[in-house]
Amino acid sequence: IKMPQFHHPNDIRSLFSQAMSDMYRDEVPQYGSLITLVRDVNAATLQADPALRAQLAAAGELDRLDIERHGAIRLGTGQELRLIRRMFAVMGMHPVGYYDLSVAGIPVHSTAFRPVDEHALQRNPFRVFTSLLRLDLVADRALAAKAEGILRGRQIVTDRAQDLIATAEAHGGLTQDEAQAFVREALETFRWHADATVDGQTYADLVAAHRLIADVVSFKGPHINHLTPRTLDIDAVQREMPARGIDPKAVIEGPPHRKAAILLRQTSFKALEEQVTFQGQPGHHTARFGEIEQRGIALTPAGRTLYDQTLAKARADAAGGGDYVQCLTAAFADFPDDDAALREQDLAYFRYRAAGTFQGKAASIAALIRSGALAADPQIYEDFLPVSAAGIFQSNLGADDQSNYAANANQDAFEDALGAKVIDEMALYAEIQNASLVRALQALGQGHL
Ligand code: OOG
Ligand code: NI
Incomplete structure (x- = not known):
């Protein structure tokens, strides 16, 4: 029998992220300006720092430097979340991490759909921060019930996309033609719709409960609300934005500028006010923005x-x-604030490799590292930060939004809705670290350690 030739999930993800980028640039012209700014800053940074350029070139990072690293969507129901999980699985993106945003007064909890293995991350790291609305946190129960009714009536994934997801699950993959059709159809889920599904009064009631609720409930689907390229110098991007006619949020989220970059730093431009019709009546809505990220060690x-x-x-x-x-x-x-200290104090994750040879049996891993035989490269943080995410949410929802929910993490409810457990991100980093160490020690003939 002839085995079908499947398009690799990594390639489907690349097609998808490129299609999303093209669509978003079309929809939000200011996003194009941001991409140009990031490109300019990255080029200037590389020119000023030949060592950094050489290091990125050696790591195969240069050509994919400016491509989008993540986007974000907000879903209304558990059923939608389950369907989106199956859709992203076709592209090799799996739910990693649980983020409770209720602590910050935002009625959602979230995960990140992302590639999980080293090779897939290297090939295309595109991920989607995905939030699920929590109507259980809304005090006005009548409004919550109305919102639930509205959400029940919508279909966010086209019939054809649903068929192709089922095909991928049944056959174990998609052919190239199927993959192209799948990406085209999947794009429809994330498209912007300027015609709201609710009337102006309902929209106003939803906004009064929380802007985020209005954003999720009033439209046909979960429009992509931002895409985020990676920069090598986020401080420079933040400084330059106003000169390019872009209005940045007040501060960069995450850690301060450091020699040994840790975790994730993010900034964004404020959401645009867009023309919307509410059942024929003109109005406006703010939802979509642009964001930039700089990543450091996990x-x-x-x-x-x-x-x-x-x-x-x-x-x-x-x-x-x-x-x-x-x-x-x-x-x-x-x-x-240096790799050696972070490693010696077991504060950060590394990837080990044999970088030389060692005669005899080494006494310790530290001795191997000191000798230069064993090298430890930082593992880049691939996930998100809840406090930062809350800051990004707040800046694009409008700063005047004041709501307070008691901290109310509920990972079990989220996983019930998802129909799966979320993967523990720490376990992924630890696994990469351990596996690389075992490999490197074997290569150096130091299996005893
Ligand atoms: C998501 C905000 C969080 C990030 O990068 O932390 C986020 C949203 O506004 O829907 O994208
Ligand atoms: Ni983001």
């Missing part, structure tokens, strides 16, 4: 606890009247 649970504590201190100091950036820089002054 932290271990110990490193992450230290990060969370340090950030909380900075925020408390700033809330007490200090300048935010100064408080942030001061709080992080004690956070180890």
Whole structure:
């Protein structure tokens, strides 16, 4: 029998992220300006730092530097979440991590659909931060019931896309023709619709409950609300935005600028006011924006606890009247800021490789590293940060939105809706670290360690 030739999920993901990028640039022209700015800043950074250029070139990073790293969507029901999980699985994207945003007054919880293995991440790292609306947190129960009714009546994935998802599941993949049709159909789910499905009064009621609820409930589907390229110098992008006619949010989320970059730094431009019709009546809605990210090393649970504590201190100091950036820089002054310290204190994840030879039996891994035989490269953080995500949400929802929900994480309910467990991101980094160490030690003849 002839085996079908499947289009690799990594290739389907690449087709998809390119199609999303083209669509979004068409829909939100300012996003095109942001891409140009990021390209200019990245080019200038590489020109000024030949060592960095050489390092990125060696790692095969240069040609994919400017491509989008992530996007975000917001879903209305568990059924939608389950369907989207199956859709992303066709592209090799799986739910990693659980993010509770209710602590920050945003009635959603979220995961990131992303590639999980090293090779897939290398090939195309595109991921989608996916939030599920939590109507259970809405105090006005009548409004929550109305919203639920509206959401029940919509179909966010086309019939053809649903057929192709089922085909991929039944056959174990999609042929090239099927993959192309799948990407075309999947795109429809994330398209912007300027015609709201609700009337103006319903929209106003939903906005009064929370802007985010209005954004999820009032439209035909979960429009992609931003795409995010990666920059090598986020401080420069933040500084340059106004000169390019782009209005940035006030501060960069995440850690301050550091020599050894950790986790994730993000900034965005404010959401645009767009013309919308509410059953024929003209109005407007703000939802879509652009974001930039700069990624650093992934932290271990110990490193992450230290990060969370340090950030909380900075925020408390700033809330007490200090300048935010100064408080942030001061709080992080004690956070180890070089790879060796991060590694020795087990604060960050690395990938090991044999970089030379070693005669005899080494006494320790540290000795192998000191000798230069064993090299440890930083593992890049591939996930998100809830406090940062809350800041991004808030800046694009409009800062005047004040709602407070009690912290109310409910990972079980999220996984029930998802129809699967989310993958623990720490386990993924630990696995890559351990496997690379075992391989490197074997290559060096140091299996005893
Ligand atoms: C998602 C905001 C979070 C990020 O990069 O942290 C996010 C949203 O506004 O829907 O995209
Ligand atoms: Ni984002």
